[in-house]
């Protein structure tokens with residue numbers, strides 16, 4: 254196994270990169286002054302509506318070529334093909350990793366469905382069930398125990414069984430509804446009683462559908478909330494078999510949900526080869542499909558599929574997931590930046606950073622390699638972030654003048670079509686801020702320019718001397734900007750797949766298994782032991 258997954262630090266190119274990083278580095282201000290840099294350091298993926306501008310990364314052509322060599326020598330392409338083929342790449346759990354199959358083109362075969370016809374068929378059958386059910390809920394033909402149409406759906410789940418559908422529903426539901434009519438979709442993840450209570454207290458049990466989303470159907474937090482929601486139904490006089498119309502299970506363990514009384518016709522399944530944090534594309538996407546409708550849900554899947562096609566075929570140096578991953582490796586392993594900020598400017602992407610945080614940190618927060626040897630280099634960074642404009646008025650001060658160097662991934666949307674009279678002005682302000690922050694973080698403001706600026710404000714030369722260092726900006730903060738043509742179901746699907754493949758590529762470089770999560774087990778085990786005591 255060690256020859257298949259060589260420790261990256263044993264590769265000569267790793268040493269070359271270390272030497273390049275140790276050499277004096279030009280300031281980003283000077284790099285950006287190089288003619289043609291901004292045009293050259295852009296890449297897009299056909300059919301996804303996504304372009305990345307990585308001209309503000311603190312690297313040059315020599316570093317870039319070495320990073321591409323590293324990706325080649327670490328076997329990124331070989332490992333990618335193994336994933337799409339359905340090889341058992343999650344070795345510690347002996348599972349394939351095939352969330353990519355969930356967004357395969359319907360009816361595809363051969364190299365368009367390298368995971369094989371059986372999986373393609375299973376996926377298609379379950380997707381059709383999910384879509385049909387979602388549309389029936391939206392049409393008001395799914396009825397509660399007294400024959401009243403369902404008006405509210407409560408998704409109970411946590412981690413991967415919550416973050417993805419919740420994030421995507423926030424991003425897309427406003428686009429797919431008028432905000433006044435239609436079924437409302439709610440999400441509860443936290444077992445603190447207030448989380449469930451504050452959702453349920455506004456709802457009518459007779460018109461509420463409870464979805465319990467859990468891959469394992471054993472997660473304590475979810476089971477606690479599910480039991481409490483069923484008690485709420487009971488207290489409203491909905492008991493025994495009458496609860497069935499109000500209950501839905503989404504799980505990879507249907508025997509467990511069946512034993513707990515969830516009706517088979519309301520049980521939607523997925524498979525052990527779908528990791529929880531990669532499961533939004535599966536039946537776990539049902540609450541999203543209810544929120545946006547099956548047509549938009551299928552467009553969302555197609556967006557993910559378009560990014561898969563790009564990831565499988567684009568040359569490494571034009572490959573968007575590889576570009577994000579390798580600039581991240583440069584920042585993490587060679588410029589020694591421990592964190593990565595994800596800063597989204599469209600407000601509908603309010604939950605994108607927490608979603609990516611789980612995807613990345615639960616995947617690449619590992620210190621042991623696939624071959625059982627310790628990683629002798631840093632692995633996944635701390636991912637943090639949120640809405641960019643709000644961040645500007647909260648933590649951006651630290652980015653500009655604190656002692657940390659925090660690489661940033663900005664996400665922006667080029668075209669917004671919001672039915673508000675002054676929408677164009679809102680949009681202009683948002684993107685102006687994104688561009689200004691990326692530029693300010695990169696170029697900063699040196700003391701000479703600051704002195705001039707202070708004197709232009711009316712300060713005397715003596716006063717300006719006192720304040721000049723506090724009012725200067727070091728700059729040289731690396732960033733990339735991911736531009737979406739528009740925020741649609743299709744482009745969101747592509748954006749999520751972009752991040753999935755970024756995480757995959759970094760794991761391939763570090764030689765770690767991105768698809769297990771043994772780290773979260775110890776706390777769970779201890780909670781069980783303490784419960785017994």
Ligand SMILES: O=P(O)(O)OC[C@H]1O[C@](O)(CO)[C@@H](O)[C@@H]1O
Pocket residue numbers: 411412413414466467468469470471472475529530615770773
């Ligand atoms: O879907 P389940 O089995 O309830 O698990 C929920 C979450 O718990 C974890 O296993 C650990 O936090 C995640 O990977 C998963 O998304």
